Amino acid sequence: MLSTYQYPKFEYVRPPEIAEGRDGHYPVVIVGAGPVGLCTAIDLARQGRQVLLLDNDDTVSIGSRGVCYAKRTLEVLDRLGCGEEMVQKGVSWNVGRTFFREDEVFNFNLCPEPDHHRPGMINLQQYYLEDYLVQRARKLPNLEMRFRNNVIAVTPGEKQASLRVETPDGAYTLTTDWLVVADGARSPIRTMLGLDIEGKVFMDRFLIADVVMKADFPTERWFWFDPPFHPNQSVLLHRQADNVFRIDFQLGWQADPEQEKKPENVIPRIQAMIGDDREFELEWVSVYTFQCRRMNRFNHGRVLFVGDSAHQVSPFGARGANSGIQDADNLVWKLALVMDGKAPATLLDTYGDERGFAADENIMNSTRSTDFITPKSRTSRTFRNAVLGLAEHHPFARALVNSGRLSVPSFLVDSRLNTADDAVFAGNMVPGAPMDDAPIESVGGEPWLLQVLGDRFQLLHYVADAADLDAASVAALQSLAEGPIPVEPIVVAARGRAPAGLRTLIDAKGRIRERYDLQPGTTYLARPDQHVAARWRALDPARVRAAVARATCNA
Amino acid sequence: MALNTQPNLFEPGKRYFRAFSPGDDFYEALIETHRDLSDEQSEMVNARLILLLANHIGDIAVLREAMSIARAGVVAKD
């Protein structure tokens, strides 16, 4: 049906284990080449690990699934080396319109906060995301991808897991020190291991249609509550790349999916919706139901669950792939330290804790959106309609209209990896915060702070003039670069160049100072996943080392 | 004092990192208050809630303004 996108077909290669009639062993095996497995594999391989990625299919995500990729996801993809392709191909939008029955009740402009590299979100078909990730993965010689390799059995052990893998040439056996499971919402491996996932199914059905608009149509998000062309239900319209528009119709539980999917039923709905005789072509139609649920625990010894296999949310608020990619971001640096023997395996428990906290927040937010969009009782519907009725004239009610909240990263304020503040700071960059971006000038030429951060522990030390940094501070900063878990020292300054070749970032527009509440001497310890681990008003290398130990479960 | 129709919800002692959180916290609590009630029970809960809140607000001028906005939205013209 699709005409705007050509699905790639990834080549199956006979695995060496079969060719040579032996078992294989790998330090880390990842199952599932969806967005989350691909990100995990790329991140580990970038950091020099030998990685094997298995997938039972030979192409990217079929049809219409994920659409909205949020700022934090784009920042992670930047770190992995494919954020730019996403933003170039994706559609950025700012204007959202909310309709109730016949009328537009209000519109908003998501005009982003200035001086961030990436927008609040972009819209892009999921197959492009996976396509770019596979292309990126192919550039990493120590990352091996095997398509049409279906994992049919998993035996977890104390020090290893063993897998049975089926291919067109027969089955073979692998052992691995670490198994990362990214096999999606149905997670065959979760089932094989008899692990539970708990939550609720929403008693509702949605029809999704991708249509190609022939004429011009605005790049806006339109959300209807109870429109005349689809009474008592909701409808969402989004623009994606290639002039493809995605429409989500709420159908209710009683609807017959097979009936609803028929073009003769879908097309009149869309015609009524766009309200005139603008021409369009149907590219994709499917019906889905959804659930909000999560595993109790994401890490089970040598087996680690990421993405949809570990948690699922309703699509309102676009948190599925967005949160799964943040799982990878959180897990990889921890797993790398544990694999190197530089941190105890308990560090992986904090992956489960931090991402479990994020999953709870995502489930809460998407459940709230779902409850607003599809009220479960008469009273709930009355309140919903009252909010919508007041929204046209009263700003407080607009703030209550919940047609899906933007996917934003969690503030990991309760993480045991954080070192508590011992001084007063203004603003949001608390220990556990995902770090704010800001424009910089640097010798390396990177124009954004987040392009400099990531992949290792880093210390940001602020002074007004970098050239004035005293010898004791220089020596203290340099000493941090030594040791089993090095910390890269970075001087942030309003002007000047730090002595002794220390990396210097100029806070060109004063945004770092503003966003991080910097004063001369203020020092931030950044985790490899661009989160604040600790901060102080003065530089003290002993405290920095203690905070690194705490952030790696070595304390 | 005039009726405040700007976003005004918060929970003392709670730190918010996102603008939508306090409103969503309130709305969830409101809907939760009605969980498993019959329509008749819900109506009674709403009436009691309005009485409690009106007394808390105290200023009858503010209440009159709120009552008039609430009514105007559901009847054509008085």
Ligand SMILES: Cc1cc2nc3c(=O)[nH]c(=O)nc-3n(C[C@H](O)[C@H](O)[C@H](O)COP(=O)(O)OP(=O)(O)OC[C@H]3O[C@@H](n4cnc5c(N)ncnc54)[C@H](O)[C@@H]3O)c2cc1C
């Ligand atoms: C209608 C809809 C709209 C959505 N909108 C959004 C959105 O706007 N934004 C967003 O972020 N998310 C959205 N999502 C969610 C998003 O699609 C998922 O969260 C995302 O695909 C999860 O990625 P994953 O890598 O965890 O799993 P998947 O993408 O499901 O990938 C799992 C992979 O594992 C492979 N596999 C499975 N079993 C085996 C096995 N035994 N052996 C080998 N390989 C195996 C599969 O072939 C597949 O390639 C939406 C989903 C739907 C359905």
